Amino acid sequence: MIFADSLENTETVPTGLFIDKVVPGFPKGRIIEIWGDESVGKSTFCMQLVANAQKEGLKCLWADVEYSYEANYAKALGVDNGKLGLIRNPEAEEVLDQLTEAIEGGKYDIFVLDSIGGLTARAEIEKSSGEKTIGAQAGLVARFCRKVVPSLSVNGGILIVINHSVIDIMSGRTHTSGGKKLSYHKSLSVRLKVKPNAALKVGDKKVGKIVTATISKDKVFGKEGAEVEGHLKFGEGFSASADKFEELLTAGEITKEGNTYFYKGEKLGIGKGKASEAFKAFL
Numbered sequence: 001m002i003f004a005d006s007l008e009n010t011e012t013v014p015t016g017l018f019i020d021k022v023v024p025g026f027p028k029g030r031i032i033e034i035w036g037d038e039s040v041g042k043s044t045f046c047m048q049l050v051a052n053a054q055k056e057g058l059k060c061l062w063a064d065v066e067y068s069y070e071a072n073y074a075k076a077l078g079v080d081n082g083k084l085g086l087i088r089n090p091e092a093e094e095v096l097d098q099l100t101e102a103i104e105g106g107k108y109d110i111f112v113l114d115s116i117g118g119l120t121a122r123a124e125i126e127k128s129s130g131e132k133t134i135g136a137q138a139g140l141v142a143r144f145c146r147k148v149v150p151s152l153s154v155n156g157g158i159l160i161v162i163n164h165s166v167i168d169i170m171s172g173r174t175h176t177s178g179g180k181k182l183s184y185h186k187s188l189s190v191r192l193k194v195k196p197n198a199a200l201k202v203g204d205k206k207v208g209k210i211v212t213a214t215i216s217k218d219k220v221f222g223k224e225g226a227e228v229e230g231h232l233k234f235g236e237g238f239s240a241s242a243d244k245f246e247e248l249l250t251a252g253e254i255t256k257e258g259n260t261y262f263y264k265g266e267k268l269g270i271g272k273g274k275a276s277e278a279f280k281a282f283l
Contacts, residue, residue, distance in 0.1 A: 031182075039194075061084070061108045077236075108157065115163060116141060116163045142181035191213070
């Protein structure tokens with residue numbers, strides 16, 4: 001038997017993204033959930049997280065359940081595809097077994113499962129006559145979580161699961177795929193949601209959107225309910241320069257006269273979109 005004071009403080013890995021403004025990165029040895037509606041930037045968020053982790057020398061593995069990993073886009077976001085492990089298999093059982101083996105092996109630091117909602121049980125694929133598939137996905141996820149949680153803790157790995165938001169037609173409530181067991185086992189849950197009526201524009205052209213990240217569950221930092229905004233630019237991902245621009249604008253270091261923006265006495269441009277683009281030169 002051991003005593004609780006023998007436990008070390010939870011280490012974190014900074015994501016390099018706007019979420020680091022409210023939490024000090026993602027905790028090692030835990031399950032993290034990134035969830036939200038379609039086209040909100042869930043996979044993009046995780047690709048950029050992987051790119052930043054690789055720069056720090058961390059090894060990453062991506063389970064491409066949806067067969068949607070786009071290597072060229074990931075490369076544009078900074079991912080070194082030549083160093084990124086990839087799992088692809090149509091059967092959920094095979095994907096989760098391979099992922100479990102990798103987590104237990106301890107050779108990788110960060111694992112991304114894209115996505116929970118895309119997991120398809122073997123019985124559903126085969127459509128076996130008379131075989132029940134209701135609840136099969138939740139059962140597989142429950143067993144997977146029970147198996148990998150101890151290994152993640154021992155090896156210090158981080159498992160990031162991407163999940164979809166689903167609206168229950170009976171109650172109208174929003175929930176996620178994977179069943180209750182995933183909800184119990186995850187230590188941090190981040191919901192991404194597009195901010196309505198707040199598109200990023202350069203002139204009249206829409207170039208991106210503002211995404212709000214809300215900490216919907218937090219067993220580590222005590223930040224549940226905290227929110228932060230990030231700027232998702234089409235083809236570029238979440239923009240650190242746009243985030244910094246907003247931060248300095250709020251702090252008064254970037255000033256505005258009419259529709260013209262200035263930084264350290266220098267003119268950035270007319271209109272927020274053009275000024276934000278010009279601000280990149282100062283970083």
